[in-house]
Amino acid sequence: MKILIADDDRLMRRMLEVILAKSGHELVAAASGSEAWQILSSPEAPSLAILDWMMPKMTGLEVCSKVRAAGAAVPTYLIVLTSRGQTNDLVTAFEAGADDYITKPFEAEELRARVSVGVRMVTLQQQLADRILALEESLAHVQQLQGLIPICAWCRQVRSDGNFWEKVESYLGKRSGLQFTHAICPTCKAKQTEGLKHLRPA
Amino acid sequence: MPGRIAGQTDDSPVRMSLALDRVDGDKDLLKELVETFQEDLSERVSSLTSAIRRGDDQETFQLAHGLRGPLGVLCAEKALALAGELETMGRAGQVGEAATVGDAFELEITRVAAFLSAFDWKSL
Helix, strand or coil, rough: EEEEEEEHHHHHHHHHHHHHCCCCCECCCCCCCHHHHHHCCCCHHHHHHHHCCCCCCCCCCHHHHHHHHCCCCCCCCCEEEEECHHHHHHHHHHHHHCCCECCCCCCCHHHHHHHHHHHHHHHHHHHHHHHHHHHHHHHHHHCCCCCCCCEEECCCCCCCCCCCCCHHHHHHHHCCCCCCCCCCCCCHHHHHHHHHHHHCCC | CCCCCCCCCCCCCCCCHHHHHCCCCHHHHHHHHHHHHHHHHHHHHHHHHHHHHCCCCHHHHHHHHHHHHHHHHHCHHHHHHHHHHCCCHHHHHCCCCCHHHHHHHHECCCCCCCHHHHHHHHHC
């Protein structure tokens, strides 16, 4: 997964990069909050970001707020890196839009575990968004079949919206995506066979 | 003592074995991180001590905070705690009273730098 690492400290960035690269992630790095926001607001934005709380120009929390305000079909999973481990600090981070936090100093194992949770969440949300899109596309092709449909009592044609008369199979096909194949039912077959008998020479 | 690294005592300013665990046992990475830390350490410490002398709360807060990350990664626990104190004093606007803590930090960071410079990587 493409992950943004934003930290103004070169050592921290490098540590995060090496540990996460070993898990096979594609990494993008930023050295300030404004650079992080620029990357996260681009068309090819990473789906997951690790943001240091204290960064020059824009804090990690300000980046969180901007990302949430911008909205996205699949929300970016935001992990805040902080040396502030007190409850009120963490509540502040969550209120700003963070999904999770990692307290510095951290172990490589913990970092990987928290990133895995993020990857799982992003994957689930992406699958959900794909399903919704597919459903919306299907609904767009299915027109409503409800209410009274006038049908000719003799020829069985139905009257469509534009006051045109058309065959039942054509009417249903346009409104439901149904496809019809042609066959003959046993009753009709018997009738038709009987009718053909009269055509045979005696 | 099992797991003891040559040249490292309980009084060592940096706990290299813990730092190595922190980076998944990747010795090359730890060495790279130490080199990165050493590159601008004197400049950062000099800026911090200068901010303390000037009584600049905001600058002290930011510089002390910035040093906490790398000190934590390298398990320089005493230096980390002192940087934490300076950060707190900076945030609280009490840098005017931070001279003693500042001196202790400067002394400890000198020990950290000396330890890292002399560290025998083959012992890790």
